[in-house]
Amino acid sequence: MHQIKYFLAVTRTLNFTRAADQCNVTQPSLTRAIQKLEDEFGGILFNRERALTHLTELGRMVLPHLEQTYEAAEAATLLANSIGKAEVTPLVIGVADGLHLPVMDDILANLATTLPALTLDVRGGTSAQVLDAALKGGIDLVIIAMPEQAPDRLETWPLFQQRYAVAVAAHHRGGNGQPIAMAEVAAEPWIDCGDAGTAIWRNAACAMGSTPTFRHKVESRSQALRLAALGLGHVIVPAGLAAPGLRVVSLSDCELYQKVVLGAVAGRRRGYAAEAFLRAARARDWQPVGTDPAGQVGLIKLESAQSTAAGSAL
Incomplete structure (x- = not known):
């Protein structure tokens, strides 16, 4: 080695x-x-x-x-x-709302097994809120959308590109799983989760001349999925997400995504659990299977619109 x-x-x-x-x-x-x-x-x-x-x-x-x-x-x-250490091993990690992180779940499960004294404190919010809290102290590591202008104090490691798709009720015409064109659904009712995915979708649709109608607003993804399953509106969710009564389908004419990074305040001493999480995270492949990490899929590339949306979400 x-x-x-x-x-x-x-x-x-x-x-x-x-x-x-x-x-x-x-x-x-x-x-x-x-x-x-x-x-x-x-x-x-x-x-x-x-x-x-x-x-x-x-x-x-x-x-x-x-x-x-x-x-x-x-x-x-x-x-x-x-293994065998008896000390309390705290880990405070900030995670931006709306991300789908099965790899993080796996790492935390392994940490809990190998660090019997592990104490977790997982905090949420928008990427900007999580980052601000980390810079002020009290958060060891963050998983957020990459800021357009990252602070000098922020050290980052790229993880993956979060793809977004549309969750529709199973009885909707898009419930057959085939990709849907933006024009087909933009005028239908939408559910605002207040997360980065919603912001990216709103900006991308406007850039293509459509104005989504956000009829409902919720504070969590679970609430949005419940309403969507009832047929009250559509919601933007991470691609690959599964939920009862819903079908998650891609948009045929654009690709919605944001770059997700692991971050820490440069120069700040990290605890035992934070260092273990960081090393484990950097050793894993976070990119979901079956997605194109280059972000070049789609008939229309909305990189500038997505960048603007990500910035507004931050």
């Missing part, structure tokens, strides 16, 4: 001497470790050109895999060392 550690240090510094200093080893030792790694992969990982050291094509290809492997190993080591 130390070979991967040295490789990642060189990719950050692009300098073998500085990388050796960061890893507290001699430069020849680091070089030998990199050479052993190259022997295992059967190719050169770095083009060594004095001050112009840079990754080869092979190096660029293996980089994301080695990063994930190293983070996973670090997370496993951290969690293993925590």
